[in-house]
Amino acid sequence: MLPPGLLKTIDVIPYSEGGEGEWMSFERRKYYTNAFIVQHDKKRILLGLKKRGFGKDKYNGFGGKVEEGETSAEAAVRELQEEAGITAALEYSGTMLFFSEGADFAYHIDYYSAGTYEGTITESEEMRPEWFAIPDATVAESSALPSIPFQQMWDDDGIWFPLLLAKRKFNGRVDFRLNARGESKLTKWWFGAEAER
Numbered sequence: 437m438l439p440p441g442l443l444k445t446i447d448v449i450p451y452s453e454g455g456e457g458e459w460m461s462f463e464r465r466k467y468y469t470n471a472f473i474v475q476h477d478k479k480r481i482l483l484g485l486k487k488r489g490f491g492k493d494k495y496n497g498f499g500g501k502v503e504e505g506e507t508s509a510e511a512a513v514r515e516l517q518e519e520a521g522i523t524a525a526l527e528y529s530g531t532m533l534f535f536s537e538g539a540d541f542a543y544h545i546d547y548y549s550a551g552t553y554e555g556t557i558t559e560s561e562e563m564r565p566e567w568f569a570i571p572d573a574t575v576a577e578s579s580a581l582p583s584i585p586f587q588q589m590w591d592d593d594g595i596w597f598p599l600l601l602a603k604r605k606f607n608g609r610v611d612f613r614l615n616a617r618g619e620s621k622l623t624k625w626w627f628g629a630e631a632e633r
């Protein structure tokens with residue numbers, strides 16, 4: 437059931453799969469984190485515009501590489517502090533394997549989220565933090581905040597964001613291939629999610 441290379445961290449039921457072709461093979465993986473502040477009471481989520489490096493000009497959670505001697509949870513707290521200037525009691529939200537054609541390693545990404553934070557949200561050299569509205573079908577009024585900018589995020593985020601927002605943990609894998617213009621595009625995915633509570 438699980439795609440190759442994905443290490444199961446929780447019990448999941450199939451949630452979404454699609455795309456075409458075979459899963460690509462890779463030799464190595466590197467461990468990363470990615471953290472979101474999700475405030476359901478205020479109907480908002482904090483994203484950052486990445487200002488440099490991998491994923492530049494995309495909106496994302498705050499994160500980076502897990503360093504030697506630290507756990508992924510510790511790395512997530514450190515990266516949130518470094519990139520957004522805040523601390524939070526982050527909870528594990530899921531794990532995703534991300535492989536992009538031509539890369540010499542796969543990204544093993546642990547996702548985290550928290551509903552509250554301490555400190556003052558501060559722009560860093562890497563990220564410009566901004567609030568976005570959490571979609572809420574039950575409320576007619578529109579938010580003053582912009583909608584989550586999926587067109588300016590990684591292609592796969594639209595698949596698993598509903599799980600993140602619903603607090604359903606997930607495991608998944610996504611493969612990206614280069615198109616004729618040399619852009620990395622989502623070509624195959626598989627996601628499983630914790631059963632609905």
Ligand SMILES: Nc1nc2c([nH]c(=O)n2[C@H]2C[C@H](O)[C@@H](COP(=O)(O)OP(=O)(O)OP(=O)(O)O)O2)c(=O)[nH]1
Pocket residue numbers: 468469470489490491496497498499500501502534543545590591592593610
């Ligand atoms: N939302 C989302 N995030 C992704 C995807 N793929 C992917 O690598 N990421 C995240 C994982 C990491 O948080 C970030 C890549 O790390 P980075 O570029 O900030 O890290 P870095 O090597 O510069 O390391 P560091 O200096 O921040 O420690 O992008 C994806 O498909 N969706």
